[in-house]
Amino acid sequence: MLIFLFSGIVCHAQNCTLTPAQENQTFQFTNFSPTAWPIGQSTTVTLTGSWTTPPTPLGCNTDFISLQGLAAGGGNGVRDPNVTFSNIVESLSPLQTTFTATVSPAASYVEELYSVECVSSQGPSCPNYSEISGDIYLCPYSVPSISSVSPSTWVAGQTYNVTISGSNFVPGNIFSGSTANPGCPATQVYLTYSDGSPVTFSASVQSASTVTGVATPSASALAGTATIYVWTWENGPSGTTASEQATVQIVPAPCSVPTIASISPNVWVAGKTSGTVAITGTGFTTTAAATASCPATTATVSTPDGSVVTVSGLNVASATSITLKVAPAANALTEGATLAVSGAATPSPNADILSAPQIVCSGAAMQCNGETISGANASTQTVVVGQTITLTTTPTAATLAALPIPLAFANTAPTTWTVGGTNIASRVLGPEDALGNPTSATASPTVLTNTVLNTYWLYPKSSVPVTYQYCVSYSGVSSQCSPKATATFNVTGPTAKITASVNSGSTPPATGAWWVSPSATCGTSQYLAFGVLESGCVLSPEEYGIVFEATNVENVPTGGGTFSWLQLIDSDVLSGTAPEGVTPEILGTGLDTADPYPSIATTPYFETADAPAVSLPTSVPDLTSETRTISFRMFLLWSTDADPDSINVPIGYVTWKVAGTADQNTKSQPPWSLAGKQKATTATYSPSTDTGAPGHGLPVWTTISYNTPTTSGESVLTKSETEPPPPAGGEGEPQ
Secondary structure, three states, X not given: OEEEXXXXXXXXXXXXXXXXXXXXXXXXXXEEEOOEEEOOOEEEEEEEEEEOOOOOOOOOOOOOEEEXXXXXXXXXXXXXXXXXXXXXXXXXXXXXXXXXXXXXXXXXXXXXXXXXXXXXXXXXXXXXXXXXXXXXXXXXXXXXXXXXXXXXXXXXXXXXXXXXXXXXXXXXXXXXXXXXXXXXXXXXXXXXXXXXXXXXXXXXXXXOOEEEEEEXXXXXXXXXXXXXXXXXXXXXXXXXXXXXXXXEEEEOOXXXXXXXXXXXXXXXXXXXXXXXXXXXXXOOOOOOOOOOOOOOOOEEEEOOOOOOEEEEEEEXXXXXXXEEEEEEOOOOOOEEEEEEEOOOOOOOOOEEEEOOOEEEEOOOOOOOOOOEOOOOOOOOEEEEOXXXXXXXXXXXXXXXXXXXXXXXXXXXXXXXXXXXXXXXXXXXXXXXXXXXXXXXXXXXXXXXXXXXXXXXXXXXXXXXXXEEEEEEEEOOEXXXXXXXXXXXXXXXXXXXXXXXXXXXXXXXXXXXXXXXXXXXXXXXXXXXXXXXXXXXXXXXXXXXXXXXXXXXXXXXXXXXXXXXXXXXXXXXXXXEEOOOOEEOEEOOOEEEOOOOXXXXXXXXXXXXXXOOEEEOOOOOOOOOEEEEEEEEXXXXXXXXXXXXXXXXXXXXXXXEEEEEEEEEXXXXXXXXXXXXXXXXXXXXXXXXXXXXXXXXXXXXXXXXXXXXXXXXXXXXXXXXXXXXXXXXXXXXXXX
16 A cells, blocks of 8 residues: 655745744645546646635745655655656645646556645744545546447437447446445446437446446437447546547437327218317327427318318317318318328228209200209209209219218108299199090199109299208218209290180170070970080080180290190089979089090181080979079190190180070970070189199199080979079189
8 A cells, every 4th residue: 555645834934934823823634636546647636725814824935845655564755656746836825735646557556545744844933734644546547438329329208228338438436436446436428419308318337348328318309419428537528539429319209190080070061161070099199299390280181073171170189189170162072081180191081071962954855954954153944834844963872872981861851852933743634534534633742852853834934943952861960961952944935815705706706695496406405505506416516605715825935835725614503493492403513524625726816615505404394494504714725845745834714604594484385495684704814823732723623524415315403492502612723
């Protein structure tokens, strides 16, 4: 063991006078550093101490320190030949003394005892000496070197067990003394990161060639380089050499790859902003957790046709939850859509868009057949009253079923049409009787709940709207309806007026009067007629009581059409007088004779006429008079020639009423003659209009009346002791 004796501070008092108090002050050593001296190197050693007041002895500016070592067993003054001292410097502020200790390379590790004392070469007249003693360690000197760091790439937010390989690492700690050479300094390990983000790092020397540690870069760390420093004797990283440094790469944490588990609702309507859409999944990045390399999750919606779907109100609530709203463009089609989130591969279509449907004109006789007639760029279509209107739509049931979210038309009100103007689905005719006439006629309403619309318009009208909307159901939702599609039609058709003539100036002439045949016809009966019947057994009118003519015909559509007549009997009552009263006979009502009613001329005017007649009884001698009272409606109808499946539509009608009376005198032959006073005939024209169900202005009936003269029978009025009942109302559609 090497023992050093440091002796010093000799006051040269030749030029100064010390007071007894000054001479008796004691110099105190308080610290000695460093105590580890590297072999083969020079070390600056600092000796610190203090003086009592005054702080320095007067006149001692020439003081000096002498250094001695006491080798183990060597006695006082025996120096270690491998340690030399030089550069002794005294300082009064601060109060310290430094010197250089140089250890020869020939030295080996040793723990040496030193003793430092201050003595006076002038004897007791100088201050008493002070002494400090302790251990000095002569330590092997080596510069550590790093050959590799594993792993050399660290991902932000991850924790790594790090191994640093190299040479000349000194384990342990200088303060614990637990090194291979107790008292000698251990190798220190330090890390800095260019990004400045925190990196938690700790390491310890395991052997001369291995350092192990644990490193955790901050989760928010950006890409950068971290430097690991090792040193044993230098004063920290600033004094290290290149071999004492190594770098590792820190890379940002890979962004989470999000996945979508569910979207609700996932059926959206074109042209409308949805309610809140909830998205569940994994790996979503919130705004709070976002970094420059891993931004917050966003969402987009795309469609096959490229129509715009706007996403708004995006809120990444957590790694598993997103809410937002979507607004498909008004021109989006009914199609699948794909909602995707950033950072993930685009998924398969996972939503549906319900667009405004398309209305397609498909009637065979329609000029627009096959065209889509709804939408912003659709033009107004021109059709004709009575023409077959057939409109189809998209999407179809098959299209809906093939969407990413399979849809089906809702069970209740799956589709809804609105049709402007007066329209019907069809004119329904009953079974024909033996003469080939329909026994009934009515109109069925247009069905508004199918995907195909079949209808007929009855009256001309401009800018008639037709709208269509469909509703669907799918898992968890009973009904979701599309926007409405609109098509617009100009419904054209002829206008006309009916002129009813009851005078001889008409063509052909009308009598406008009742007539009784002057003799029995065909040897059976006399007849009461509104007009004049031909003689013989034909019983056809020779002169009509009333003539109807279509006048003021205008606006006949291109392609032309055909006018026709149809007459309804609203009431027909035979009544009479007799001493004991008469029970009136209610004759048939409904369709008068035939559909259509026969016309009598088509050129130059379209005309028809009527001459109602009744046979007068011969078997009721007490009957003094008989009266026939009839109410009619004569309809003018028209159908287009451009559509073989068209229906007749009403143009207008004349409501007319006649009442004729004949008197019987059994003492005369023939017994019947025209009564002297007759009721006036009335005839009023009305244009056809929508009168509501069932016919909407079309003539409808449930029976056929053949109240025409015959040669095989006569009307019979029976006696009654009661007052005659009022006339019954006619069948059909009274006006």
